[in-house]
Amino acid sequence: MERSHLKSPIEDSRRLWTFKTLCIHTEYSSSFWCQGHSIQLDHVVLVTVEFDDREIFQWSKVTTSINNLILEKLYCDHCGTMRIQGNHNYSCKLKFKEQSIIDQNPHQLLWKRSKPPQFPTRYNLPRFAITMNELTLGLKEKLSPIDLRLRPDQRYLDIDCYNFLSLATA
Incomplete structure (x- = not known):
C-alpha cells in the first residue's frame, strides 16, 4: 500500500x-x-x-x-x-x-478552434486564450498573491493596451 x-x-x-x-x-x-x-x-x-x-x-x-x-x-x-x-x-x-481498428467512428471532434481575430494581438492569441486570464467571480480570493492574473500590467499586455501599460507600471 x-x-x-x-x-x-x-x-x-x-x-x-x-x-x-x-x-x-x-x-x-x-x-x-x-x-x-x-x-x-x-x-x-x-x-x-x-x-x-x-x-x-x-x-x-x-x-x-x-x-x-x-x-x-x-x-x-x-x-x-x-x-x-x-x-x-x-x-x-x-x-x-x-482505440479499435474496426471502429466506425474512431475520431470524434470535441473542440474546434475559433477563427483568428480580424486584428490579431501582438502575440497572436485567440480570444479563448485571452479569456483564460480573466478573473471570474470568487476566483481572486483563491489565488496566490503572486499570481500573474492579479497584475494589471499583465492584463494590458494580454489585450494590447500599451498606453495603459505605462500607467500601470508607474
Whole structure:
C-alpha cells in the first residue's frame, strides 16, 4: 500500500490544497497480438484532491495499455470509466474508449478552434486564450498573491493596451 501527500508548489498561509493517492492494488499483464506486443496496467488507485474550503474530489484511474512495443509506433491507450465524485453533490462520469481498428467512428471532434481575430494581438492569441486570464467571480480570493492574473500590467499586455501599460507600471 502506497500513500503520498503533496502540497501546491506555490503555497501561502491562507490558501492550501492537498493531493493524495492511495494505491490499493496494481496488476500488470502482457499480450501478443498481430499488431505487436502490449502491456496492460490495471490498477485500483484512489486519488483525492482536497481544497482549503473542505471541498473534496475523488476518482480512480482507468486501465492503461502500452501498445506496439515491438513495432515502430508505440502508443498508449486509456480505457474504462472514471467516476469523479465531489463531497458537495458534484459527480462526473468519464468514459475512456479504447482505440479499435474496426471502429466506425474512431475520431470524434470535441473542440474546434475559433477563427483568428480580424486584428490579431501582438502575440497572436485567440480570444479563448485571452479569456483564460480573466478573473471570474470568487476566483481572486483563491489565488496566490503572486499570481500573474492579479497584475494589471499583465492584463494590458494580454489585450494590447500599451498606453495603459505605462500607467500601470508607474
